[in-house]
Amino acid sequence: MALVVLRSLFVMVSVGIAVLMFQSPGVRNTSETLPWIILVGMIVLPLVVIGIDMSLRRKDLTVITSIYFGLLIGVFLTYVAILALTPLLASLPASPLLGLVPSALGMILCYICTSLLLQTRDDFRFIIPYIEFARDVKGLRPNVLDASAIIDGRVTELAESGLFQSRFVVPSFVVDELQEAAESSDKFRRIRGRRGLDVLARLREGKSIEFEVLPPQRDDDPDATTESRVVGMAGDLSGRVVTADSNVMKIAAVRSVQAINVNDLALALRPVFVPGDMLDVRVMKPGEEPGQGVGYLEDGTMVVVEQGRDQIGRTLHVSVTSTLQTTAGRLVFARPEMGRG
Numbered sequence: 001m002a003l004v005v006l007r008s009l010f011v012m013v014s015v016g017i018a019v020l021m022f023q024s025p026g027v028r029n030t031s032e033t034l035p036w037i038i039l040v041g042m043i044v045l046p047l048v049v050i051g052i053d054m055s056l057r058r059k060d061l062t063v064i065t066s067i068y069f070g071l072l073i074g075v076f077l078t079y080v081a082i083l084a085l086t087p088l089l090a091s092l093p094a095s096p097l098l099g100l101v102p103s104a105l106g107m108i109l110c111y112i113c114t115s116l117l118l119q120t121r122d123d124f125r126f127i128i129p130y131i132e133f134a135r136d137v138k139g140l141r142p143n144v145l146d147a148s149a150i151i152d153g154r155v156t157e158l159a160e161s162g163l164f165q166s167r168f169v170v171p172s173f174v175v176d177e178l179q180e181a182a183e184s185s186d187k188f189r190r191i192r193g194r195r196g197l198d199v200l201a202r203l204r205e206g207k208s209i210e211f212e213v214l215p216p217q218r219d220d221d222p223d224a225t226t227e228s229r230v231v232g233m234a235g236d237l238s239g240r241v242v243t244a245d246s247n248v249m250k251i252a253a254v255r256s257v258q259a260i261n262v263n264d265l266a267l268a269l270r271p272v273f274v275p276g277d278m279l280d281v282r283v284m285k286p287g288e289e290p291g292q293g294v295g296y297l298e299d300g301t302m303v304v305v306e307q308g309r310d311q312i313g314r315t316l317h318v319s320v321t322s323t324l325q326t327t328a329g330r331l332v333f334a335r336p337e338m339g340r341g
Contacts, residue, residue: 011046018042063118070114077113078106141258142169142239146230147177149262151196152244158265159209167210168203168242171233175200175213177226231257270299273332277320281334283308297332306335 018039082102089101143164149155150170159168178200181193203211216222217236220229227248232255234241240258241248252259273279281295281303293308295316305311305318318334325331 007046007050010050011043014042014046015039066117067114070117071110073117074110074113075106077109078102081105081109142167142234142237143242143260144169144171144230144234144237144239145174146227146241146243146245146248147174147196148245148248149242150174150178150199151192152262153195153199154262154266155242156199156202156206158262159203160206162208166239167212169233169237169239170200170203170211170213171230172213172215173222173226173229227251231255231259234259266299267330270301270330273320273323275320275322278337279303279318279320279332279334280315281305281318282315283311283313285312301330301332303332303334306333308336311336 018041021038021042082105085101085105143166145155145168155168158164178193178196181189182197184190184193203209214233214237216229216233220232222229224232227245228251230243231241231248231251234252235255235257240260241252242260242262243249243252244262246261249259249261279297281297283293283295283305285294286292286309287294287304291307291309293305293311295303295305295308297303303318305316306321308316308318317337319337320332320334322333323330324333
């Protein structure tokens with residue numbers, strides 16, 4: 001609506017200028033067709049400008065400010081240069097060409113300054129219009145979630161615990177991907193998509209969670225992979241990626257973007273057991289070695305119980321004897337506490 005009002009005022013001002021030109025003696029004393037030519041021209045001119053403006057869908061503020069400040073600096077340098085060259089020009093013989101020196105100098109300096117700023121607009125910020133404002137306003141770094149972390153679901157509990165102090169950002173193309181998966185004909189993909197949407201709903205409803213869905217930046221490449229786009233968006237926002245995909249971790253490392261793997265975080269938050277700690281574990285199945293039984297803690301940690309093969313289906317009070325860290329996770333070895341079972 002504001003643009004419609006602005007464009008209407010633009011046309012009205014142009015017509016007003018044409019009316020002022022009608023009142024000029026130089027125009028009134030000429031042919032009768034000239035005022036009409038001026039009127040038509042002053043109506044067509046703003047319409048052409050508005051048409052060009054509407055045809056340029058994507059506008060970059062840095063380009064506009066580069067041109068503006070390039071011309072401003074060029075004019076200023078031209079003024080300084082003319083002041084410095086005036087004594088020299090005054091000492092030269094009079095010539096019509098000397099009158100063109102200021103114009104030529106101004107043209108060259110304005111071009112050089114504008115060209116320089118256009119070529120360095122992404123690297124050089126020196127005044128308010130050149131500041132890149134990040135959308136993240138709470139905390140040091142926004143947490144950009146990818147589809148794997150959302151479908152995993154554990155990020156909801158981590159967010160509700162207050163572990164992350166900055167807001168969560170979900171790229172709009174990730175939401176579109178989950179929506180497409182939720183409507184897929186493939187059952188497994190449809191289940192994952194619907195689970196991801198449920199997790200997003202929980203994040204949005206969380207009272208203590210700052211959650212926002214953002215569209216990609218203007219320089220985003222729609223043809224790139226979703227993983228690469230998520231990492232790129234995290235870099236643009238000076239944020240960090242939260243993922244459950246090891247490939248995303250590799251991409252983030254290559255592009256020097258901070259990333260957090262939910263799986264690594266879950267492993268780091270598991271309790272550390274030392275020999276002598278007491279546990280209650282339910283033996284679920286026999287172990288690999290004779291007499292061993294295997295149970296699991298609530299966090300999924302496997303507990304190998306000596307002499308536990310005959311206790312399958314029972315909950316035992318055991319004492320930790322040792323632990324072993326493997327690529328699959330942490331193993332806890334224990335034996336039943338005598339007199340308890």
